Structure formats: structure tokens, C-alpha cells
Amino acid sequence: MSQIITLDQLKKTLAEKQAQGVDIIAPVLRGELAFFQHVDDLEKAALTPRVRFQNSIKEFFFPRHETIFSFVRQGSDVQLTDAPEFERQQIVVGARPCDAASLPILDPLFAWDYQDRFFQQRRANTTVVSFACKETDGHCFCTAVGGAPDGTAGADAILFELGDGSFEVRCLTDKGKALFAGKTSESDKTGAACEPPKIDFEIKPIADWIRNNFSSPVWEEVSLRCVGCGACAFVCPTCHCFDIVDEGSYSKGKRVKNWDSCQTALFTLHASGHNPRGTQGKRQRQRMMHKFVIYPDKFDFNLCTGCGACSRSCGVMFGVRPCLEALAQAASSSEN
Amino acid sequence: MENIYKPDPMEVVEVRQQTADVKLVRIKFRDPEKNANFKFNIGQFGLYSVFGVGESTFNICCSNSKDYIEFCFRKTGRVTERLWDVEPGDTIGFRGPFGNSYPMDAWEGKNLVFVAGGIAMPPIRCAIQYALENREKYGKITIVYGARTVGDLVCKDELDEWAQAPNVVVLKTVDVAPPEGTPWNGRVDFVPTVLKDAGITGENTVALVVGPPIMIKLSLPILVDAGLKDEDIFTSLENRMKCGLGKCGRCNCGSVYVCKEGPVFTQADIKKMPDDF
Known part of the structure; x- marks a missing residue:
């Protein structure tokens, strides 16, 4: 037997939580574009599986702009005020499995010897409900990095749309069980995700090639079309590089953590003018190395869920999958 | 929970100009207890801030037997331009110590x-x-x-x-x-x-x-x-850093993070690293 919930009951369940002070984050349509955002009125939430989102759920764990502390200068002394701890509870509903999968990937980074409370408190206080995929597109490649249209990594519950206004609910964690306890009914209907995306490359040989071809001219060649805008990093659910900057004046202001991208020259520019990654090829190499060599070396995860958001958003039709395909070609031609 | 990105306020104790564009600054924790308990190893670095301007990375350039920290900087960027103006009594920020250190113990007898x-x-x-x-x-x-x-x-x-x-x-x-x-x-x-x-x-x-x-x-x-x-x-080694904690993602040479696994490396270590610095 399976557990099912109707769309109305799902909205009611979320509304009850909302009434208890829990923040609800769900897909909302603006025209044809879907965004994850805080919703006040659950009737505005577009609760159906979809492939394309304008943002990932990352920003509800790792905001694009976050105050670390504020300061006031008082004579020669400076008073610092810590940013408040994150004490709210939140539910993210409608995440793609490849979005949810980014969370366990990011956990070890933010706990690497130094505990980043900004990520960790949000992570602890959030319940993630994902929707199994009903379709894939040419950008999807989750299966290449261990994911699947019904992947459960990072989710507290996964819902399968049944096509009759209801979902099959599979609770995966205590948080998921707590959310849906008493809200579902038994049924003999079971849901299924769509077919996995078709991929004609494997990560392992490409990662090996990346590791052994640091100085290859291929890096500059594949990056010729990249304009270095950084959009790929901002839509990526796993890209987590950030900048720390001060805002305000000398007498009063705050220090903030902002999303950053390894695709801009300024990212690694030294004060001396020297830049270890002075060309787009070197920066693309860093991006791919970070995802498929460095992060696996450090934390045993690819820093990629195969969601395809990068190439969907890329103005020049580049992104991780096109780059992997180009590197696969380089890898196979270097074998021959 | 502790905020790993929040610096400690430090009192500038002394500023000694070294060259036309280099100064050496001596600082102490404003909190006397912290100052008494602060420990670091030779070769470690810190992040020093001018509040309202930003943070920069410098080695702690004095030995660890003192009740103060010293660092040295060249006036070459936004933060150091402003750091140039600090005077004794002023407050700046410090986070650290970070990174590995010189093996002073292993060097004994050599x-x-x-x-x-x-x-x-x-x-x-x-x-x-x-x-x-x-x-x-x-x-x-x-x-x-x-x-x-x-x-x-x-x-x-x-x-x-x-x-x-x-x-x-x-x-x-x-x-x-x-x-x-x-x-x-x-x-x-x-x-x-x-x-x-x-x-x-x-x-x-x-x-x-x-x-x-x-x-x-x-x-x-x-x-x-x-x-x-x-x-x-x-x-x-030095590379541009923001967090100093292995998280912000910019100081690495291949899989080696200069901020966490460095800044001290042997020539043998460096030969194994890709040319990313």
C-alpha cells in the first residue's frame, strides 16, 4: 500500500504549518518562468513537477547576500553586533531531486573543521519536499553523477504526481514523517518518475582526463565562447564560492557574504596584479576541476547534481554538460 | 553558535613605517582575556580588517612568545590604502590564526x-x-x-x-x-x-x-x-583569500587549499601541485 495526498490536502498541510509560523518556499510562476520563493498565499504556489526553474533552492540555505555582522565606530573603538542566529523553521516544497541532492553534497564543506552556522542552522531548520521528475530535457544529466528522476538524496519526503490531482508520498526522514503524519491516506496507486535522461558520457574517464591535463590547450578552446558572466554559478545548486565585503561607511556598516563566481577575473586577482587564473580557460578549468576532481578528493562527492541549470541559463549555450561532452571528446581522442 | 566570520576587535599598539609603502603594525586583543589566551604557531596567518573597508590576509610576522601580534603590509589595494592611516589606539579586526605552520620543532638541531x-x-x-x-x-x-x-x-x-x-x-x-x-x-x-x-x-x-x-x-x-x-x-605561499577557512573557494592550487593545507609547503609538496599560483 502507498500513502497518497491530494493537492488540496498538501496545500492545507502547508497552510497549517504556515499558520504555526513556518516559512513556506514553493515554486511560483511569473509569466512562464518558475521561481522558488517564499509564498504567503499557497494558492499562488505552482505545485507540479517541472524541469526548468530560474533559481535553485540553494538560496534558502545559502542566501545570495547575507549579513555576517554589523559595526559602529565609537571614537577609536568599534562595536560589533553579530548577525542574528537563524531560528525560523522553513519547508521547501516542489524541489527537483537534483536540487535536493545538492544539500548533502554541501554539508561537509560547511562543516570542514570550521562550522558555518549560517548554512547549518538553515539546513537543520528546513524540511525539503521534492517532486519526482515527470520529464527531462536535453540539459539534464543527473544519471551521470549518481542521481535519478526519483532520486531521494537531500529530501525529507518525495512526492510522485499521480495525474489525478494527488501525489504518492514517500517519507524519507523523521522530518518528512512529521510533516505528513495523519495527512495522507492509504491507496493502491503508486507513482513513478519519468525515464532517466540519456547520457553518452561517463564522469570517471573525464575526471581522470581533467586530473592529468591541467595544461592542455583544450581548456582555452572550450572556453572561447564563455563570456565569464557567472550565471552558471548563480543558478547552480552546488556552487558555493562566496565573497566577503564591507558595506556602509567607515563609521557604520556591515560585513556581508555574497555569492561569487570563479568565472570572473577578479575572483583570484592578487593585489600585486598577478592572477593565477588570468584567462577564461583557466577559470573554466578551475570550475570543472572543483566539480569533478577537487571536491571528490576532499569530500567524496561530485560538486554537481546534473541538474542542467547552468546550460539552461547560459547565454552562449555552454555549461557543465556541454563542457563535459567536449572534454569527453578530448579524452577519447587523446586515447586514440 | 559561534560566527566563524566575525573578527575580534584589536587595539593598534604601535605602527612602524618600514619603507615608502610598507608598515609594520603591532596589535592586541581589546579583550584582555582573549589576549592572554591567544596562541598561534610560527608561520600561521590571519585576516585583518578595517571595518567598513574590508579584510586582507597577512602572515603573523612576530614570534609567538609575545603578548601581541605583528603584521606587515604594503599599501597596494583598497584595504591596505586605508590600513595605512591607522594609528596607535585605533581599532582594527583580526580573525585567526589560520593555516599550517613551519615545523619549528622538527627543525631543532638543524x-x-x-x-x-x-x-x-x-x-x-x-x-x-x-x-x-x-x-x-x-x-x-x-x-x-x-x-x-x-x-x-x-x-x-x-x-x-x-x-x-x-x-x-x-x-x-x-x-x-x-x-x-x-x-x-x-x-x-x-x-x-x-x-x-x-x-x-x-x-x-x-x-x-x-x-x-x-x-x-x-x-x-x-x-x-x-x-x-x-x-x-x-x-x-599566498593566494587571494576571503574566508581563510577552506570554504570560499578561491585560494586552491588544484586540490590543495592554501588557507587550510598551507600556506607552508615543502618543495616536494609543490612539485605535486598543479601550476595554479
Whole structure:
């Protein structure tokens, strides 16, 4: 037997939580574009599986702009005020499995010897409900990095749309069980995700090639079309590089953590003018190395869920999958 | 939960101008308890902030026997332009200590060779101070230090003090001869040339080499010819950093994070790393 919930009951369940002070984050349509955002009125939430989102759920764990502390200068002394701890509870509903999968990937980074409370408190206080995929597109490649249209990594519950206004609910964690306890009914209907995306490359040989071809001219060649805008990093659910900057004046202001991208020259520019990654090829190499060599070396995860958001958003039709395909070609031609 | 990105307010105790664009700053924690309990290892670094302007990364350039921290900076960017104006009594921020350190314990009983170029003296100064404070633990100490001109040498007074210590040789040099009449008791040559003339022997010797890439590149073969192994030649790398904690994602050379697994590396370590610095 399976557990099912109707769309109305799902909205009611979320509304009850909302009434208890829990923040609800769900897909909302603006025209044809879907965004994850805080919703006040659950009737505005577009609760159906979809492939394309304008943002990932990352920003509800790792905001694009976050105050670390504020300061006031008082004579020669400076008073610092810590940013408040994150004490709210939140539910993210409608995440793609490849979005949810980014969370366990990011956990070890933010706990690497130094505990980043900004990520960790949000992570602890959030319940993630994902929707199994009903379709894939040419950008999807989750299966290449261990994911699947019904992947459960990072989710507290996964819902399968049944096509009759209801979902099959599979609770995966205590948080998921707590959310849906008493809200579902038994049924003999079971849901299924769509077919996995078709991929004609494997990560392992490409990662090996990346590791052994640091100085290859291929890096500059594949990056010729990249304009270095950084959009790929901002839509990526796993890209987590950030900048720390001060805002305000000398007498009063705050220090903030902002999303950053390894695709801009300024990212690694030294004060001396020297830049270890002075060309787009070197920066693309860093991006791919970070995802498929460095992060696996450090934390045993690819820093990629195969969601395809990068190439969907890329103005020049580049992104991780096109780059992997180009590197696969380089890898196979270097074998021959 | 602790906020790992929040610095401690520090009181500026002393500022000593070293060159036209380099200053050495001594700071103490405003919180006396923190100041008393603060510990670091020689070679570690910190992030120093001017509130409202930003943070920059510098080595802690004094030995760890003091009740203060010192750092040295060159006025070259947004933060250091503003840092230039700090005076005793002012408050700046400090986060640290971060990174690994020089293996001062493992170096005991060995001869030490310090090779520095220009603004790279401060990250070596901490090790020199420590070695001289524990003089009996180390063998012969050779310090080779060069800069472009006499005016670009930092820690000039200390160089002469260090030379007075037993079994210490200080060889200072400048690339460009000072104008006639300028007092100068050092050489006019490049650092590697002076290092070669120092007659280093590889036996029971370790070297710490920090400076511009060209100086390091040309000094290494001299040390290798003298018999030093790659494992005995140390350096301190720098890369642009923001967090200092292995999270912000920019200071890595391949899979090695300079902020966490460095900044101190041996030549053997560096040979294994991709050329990403």
C-alpha cells in the first residue's frame, strides 16, 4: 500500500504549518518562468513537477547576500553586533531531486573543521519536499553523477504526481514523517518518475582526463565562447564560492557574504596584479576541476547534481554538460 | 553558535613605517582575556580588517612568545590604502590564526637557511625571531635578504641586530646600487647570487625561501646543488583569500587549499601541485 495526498490536502498541510509560523518556499510562476520563493498565499504556489526553474533552492540555505555582522565606530573603538542566529523553521516544497541532492553534497564543506552556522542552522531548520521528475530535457544529466528522476538524496519526503490531482508520498526522514503524519491516506496507486535522461558520457574517464591535463590547450578552446558572466554559478545548486565585503561607511556598516563566481577575473586577482587564473580557460578549468576532481578528493562527492541549470541559463549555450561532452571528446581522442 | 566570520576587535599598539609603502603594525586583543589566551604557531596567518573597508590576509610576522601580534603590509589595494592611516589606539579586526605552520620543532638541531626577497621578509621574520629566542635549539643560521633598493628593505634595524647573535650570518643585498653617499654595508647583487656565495652545505640543513617567483625559481637549484632535498626546502605561499577557512573557494592550487593545507609547503609538496599560483 502507498500513502497518497491530494493537492488540496498538501496545500492545507502547508497552510497549517504556515499558520504555526513556518516559512513556506514553493515554486511560483511569473509569466512562464518558475521561481522558488517564499509564498504567503499557497494558492499562488505552482505545485507540479517541472524541469526548468530560474533559481535553485540553494538560496534558502545559502542566501545570495547575507549579513555576517554589523559595526559602529565609537571614537577609536568599534562595536560589533553579530548577525542574528537563524531560528525560523522553513519547508521547501516542489524541489527537483537534483536540487535536493545538492544539500548533502554541501554539508561537509560547511562543516570542514570550521562550522558555518549560517548554512547549518538553515539546513537543520528546513524540511525539503521534492517532486519526482515527470520529464527531462536535453540539459539534464543527473544519471551521470549518481542521481535519478526519483532520486531521494537531500529530501525529507518525495512526492510522485499521480495525474489525478494527488501525489504518492514517500517519507524519507523523521522530518518528512512529521510533516505528513495523519495527512495522507492509504491507496493502491503508486507513482513513478519519468525515464532517466540519456547520457553518452561517463564522469570517471573525464575526471581522470581533467586530473592529468591541467595544461592542455583544450581548456582555452572550450572556453572561447564563455563570456565569464557567472550565471552558471548563480543558478547552480552546488556552487558555493562566496565573497566577503564591507558595506556602509567607515563609521557604520556591515560585513556581508555574497555569492561569487570563479568565472570572473577578479575572483583570484592578487593585489600585486598577478592572477593565477588570468584567462577564461583557466577559470573554466578551475570550475570543472572543483566539480569533478577537487571536491571528490576532499569530500567524496561530485560538486554537481546534473541538474542542467547552468546550460539552461547560459547565454552562449555552454555549461557543465556541454563542457563535459567536449572534454569527453578530448579524452577519447587523446586515447586514440 | 559561534560566527566563524566575525573578527575580534584589536587595539593598534604601535605602527612602524618600514619603507615608502610598507608598515609594520603591532596589535592586541581589546579583550584582555582573549589576549592572554591567544596562541598561534610560527608561520600561521590571519585576516585583518578595517571595518567598513574590508579584510586582507597577512602572515603573523612576530614570534609567538609575545603578548601581541605583528603584521606587515604594503599599501597596494583598497584595504591596505586605508590600513595605512591607522594609528596607535585605533581599532582594527583580526580573525585567526589560520593555516599550517613551519615545523619549528622538527627543525631543532638543524642549520637554518632563510632566503627572502622584498616584502617576503615578514613571513620569515617570525621564524627568525623564534629561532633566535631559542638559539640553543638550532645550528648555524644564515639569512639572505634582498630587495630592489635599499629603500625597499623591511626590518632593516633588525637585520643588524640578528647579525650580532651567535653563529648567525646575515647577508643583505639590493638589486640596484644606492646613490653615492648612501650608507650601505650590504651587497649589490641578486639574491640567488648572494645565496650561492653563502657556501651553504646541505647536511643537516633546512631552508625557508619566500619571495617573488623568479627569486624562488633561481634560488632552488642553488639549494639543491648544496645538497638540500625537496623535503628540506620550505616556502610560504599566498593566494587571494576571503574566508581563510577552506570554504570560499578561491585560494586552491588544484586540490590543495592554501588557507587550510598551507600556506607552508615543502618543495616536494609543490612539485605535486598543479601550476595554479
